[in-house]
Amino acid sequence: MNKRQVDLFNYLCGAKDYVPAKVLAQQYQVSSKTIYKDIDDITEAVSESNIQIQKKPRAGIKVSGKDKDKVKAMNIIANLQERQSDEIGTSPAERRAVMVKAILLQGRQQTLKQLSEHWLVSKTSILNDIAWINDIIAINSPGIESDGISLEFKGNEEQRQTAVTTFVVDNTDVKLLSSDNYLKQFFDPKVIRTLSDYFVKNQTEWFENVPAYYRFALQILTLVQTARAALGHHIQLRSSQNDYETSLSGDSAEVATNLFKAISKQLQITFTQGDLDWLARNLSAYRIGPIANGISAQWEATVQEMITRMESLQEVKIPGRKLLRHQLMFHLPAMVLRLQKGLIVRNPLLGDIKSQYPELFGMTWYAMSFLEDRYRIELNDDEVSFVTIYFHIAINQVITSRNVLIVFNQHGELRDYVKSQIRMLLPQNTKYTTASLGSFSQIDLTRIGLIVGVNLKSLITSVPFVGISPLFDANDQTKLMKAYADALVKPQSSQGTVHFPILRRSIDPALVFWKERMPNKQDALNFLVDRLEAAGKVNTEFRSSIFRRERLGTTELDSGAALPHAVPNTVKSLGIAFLILKKPVHWNSIPVSIVVLACVPEAQVNIYRDLVMDIYRLVQNRQMVQMIVGLNNTDQFLDLINQ
Incomplete structure (x- = not known):
């Protein structure tokens, strides 16, 4: 018995009726054929018990018998599973981790037949796992290839190590940054302890100011390099001596040398000059070394250009330009x-940034887009979100501050703590007034923009209110940031109307496509790109830019709308295409009913901000999306925008 079969049997024992095999197959992400094979194995294992496993055509599978007999059978299955290797898991995540370790990290020869038999799933399930892995690693590497029999990675050593690092980092989250259990899926515990001492526990002077998620990524990269070196695989030294000397200059080379000495001493692993060069270059990429110490005039011009583009988009002059320039000069080269x-x-705040500041996130991406051609890179959501934070802090200083009233209900001993935590979270130019619940009725609320109630669920007042707990946990922080943005930021940065003035002037009825049927996201995107190409709005690079952007990050909103976009230099003239779908299509994480593809060329960058704001206002909530989908034709849709 394996863990999936144990879990499957327990699930069926708890079900009161027949469960379709298709439902079970979806739940365990295997084929229906695999489910029936599991049932055959389970039936044989509990053949001497007093329960019956029934298979009924078009109904499904059911376990019948008394509860006490089901419990005995469950114990039989559990005991059989304990005698088997723990390596076989129930979840695709476990399978994929083991395959990445075997194929990529260890370079072991694997066949579809071996993996299928080992994991007790179909070859199709294995190929689906490989496709899932490639979606993560194949952006900057060849990916794992199959000839129908075996599985192989054909990239060079740098690509292999980058692929493993990307997979391990991509599949973690902020809660796992210090979890040895997660890392033990891939690496030897002794190697983990050695690297953990260097990157996490000791926090040497080189890393003491480096954010945890940077240190984690560097730790994984070094774990991968150490594991490969232990197997006798090393990075090839670059052929260009000048490039080699440049990459090994400064602090990054010293850090790399000291780190390899520590690893070699404790683990008796030999590293080559090529390994040292590779690590030194990666340390520089994480702002440890020459990149952090000196910035060229070229970067000065690039940073100034980016700030100017954002000021044009926002139609403001950013105060504190000197501080913002310094921050970007430090961040962008790395x-x-x-x-x-x-x-x-990975930016652990990505989800919050995209949900709370979607317009600014989109504008930041637009302002940064010129970097892709200039430096031959592909921006992703995590990197864009880091820069969004810098711009958010800077632009927020433009907004006229209003008072925040903090009302306390008991817990006087925590007042100073809560006040200090709120001050740390909200913008520096926020002004505060504090009061107890007993004195609240005496407060003049004329200039108060937001009331924060500590240990209060509600207050009868016309001023926006948010309640938080005295402990001020992560949930409270999220609630407060959203309330502050809704009450004090969005009203002052909006146009003061729910109408759509720029969208109204820019929309072309010929680019509104009504109640179309699309089988998937790819077909929906190709449909819109075809129409924009036919209208002469975009050039031939637009399509690849759209799909590249989708591959690097999500563009859907929780409301059920998707806002894909491409770099502006692929756009010939202004165009906004709407696709209202007859049935939703799956778009990464949610079903999407409306797709809006806005094309704004560089020459019309001055309207980008207001156009994006109009589009977000139109589709930012689920009720509005459902209302649009409920309309009957383009004329009704235009009436909604023009009213």
Whole structure:
């Protein structure tokens, strides 16, 4: 018995009726054929018990018998599973981790037949796993290839190590950054402890100011390099002596040398000059070394250009330009180097940024888009979101501050703590007034923009209110940031109307496509691109730019709309295409009913901000999306926009 079969049997024992094999196959991400094979194995294992496993055509599978007999049978299955190797798991995530370790990290020869028999799934399930792995790693590497019999990675050593690093980093989250259990799926525990001492516990002077998610990515990269070196596989030294000397200059070379000495001493692993060069270059890409110490005049001009583009989009002059310039001068060179090398850094705040500041996120991507051609890189959502934070802080200073009133209900001993936490979270130019619940009625609310109630669920007031707990946990922080944005940021940055003035002037009825049927996201995108090409709005590079953007990050909103976009230099003239679908299509994580493809050329960058704001206002909530889908034709849709 394997873990999937144990879980499957327990699930069926708890079900009151027949469960279709198709439903079970979807739940365990295997084929129906595999489910029936599992049932045959289980039936044989519990053949001497007093339960019956029934298979009924067009109904499914059911376990019948008394509860006490089901419990005995469940124990029989569990005992059989304990005698078997724990390596076989129930989830695709476990299978994929083991395959990445075997094929990519260890370079072991694997066949579809071996994996299918080992995991007790079909060859199709294995190929689906490989396709899933390739979606993550194949952006900057060849991916795992199949000839129908065996599976093989044909990239060079740098590509192999980058692929493994990308997979391990991509499949973790902020909660797993210090989890040895997660890393033990891939690496030897002794190697993990050695690297953990260097990157996490000791926090040497080289890494003490480096964010945890940067340190984690570097730790994984070094774990991969160490594991490969232990197997006798090394990075080839670059042929260009000048390039080699440049990459080994400065602090990054010293860090790499010290790190390899520590690993070699404890683990008796030999590293080559090529390995040292590779690590030194990666350290530089994470802002450890020459990149952090000196910035060229070329970067000065690039940073100034980016800030100017954002000011044009936002139609503001950003205060504190000097601080923003310094931050971007420090961040952008390392970001570009990371992207050129295919290194992945995850931003744990990405989800919050995209959900709370979608317009600014989109404008930041637009303002940064010129970097792709200039430095031959592909931007991704994580890197764009880091820069969004810098712009958010800078632009937020433009907004006229209004008072925040903090009302406390008991818990006087926590007042100073809560006040300090709120001050750390909200913009620096926010002004605060504090009061107890008893004195609230005496407060003049004329200039108060938001009330924060500590240990209060609600207050009867016309001023926007948000309640938080005295502990001020992550949920409270998210609630407060959203309330602040809704009450104090969005009203002052909007146009003061729910109408869509720029969209109204820019929309072309010929580019509104009504109640079309699309089998998937790819067909929906190709449909719109075909129409925009036929209208002469975009050039031949537009399609590849759209699909590249989709591959590197999500463009769907929780409302059920998707807003794909391409780099502006692929656009010939302004055009906004709408696709209202008859039935939703699956778009990465959610079903999407409306696709909006806005094309704005560089020459019309001045309207980009207002156009994006109009589009977001139109489709940012689920009720509005459902209302649009419920309309009958283009005329009704245009009436909605023009009213």
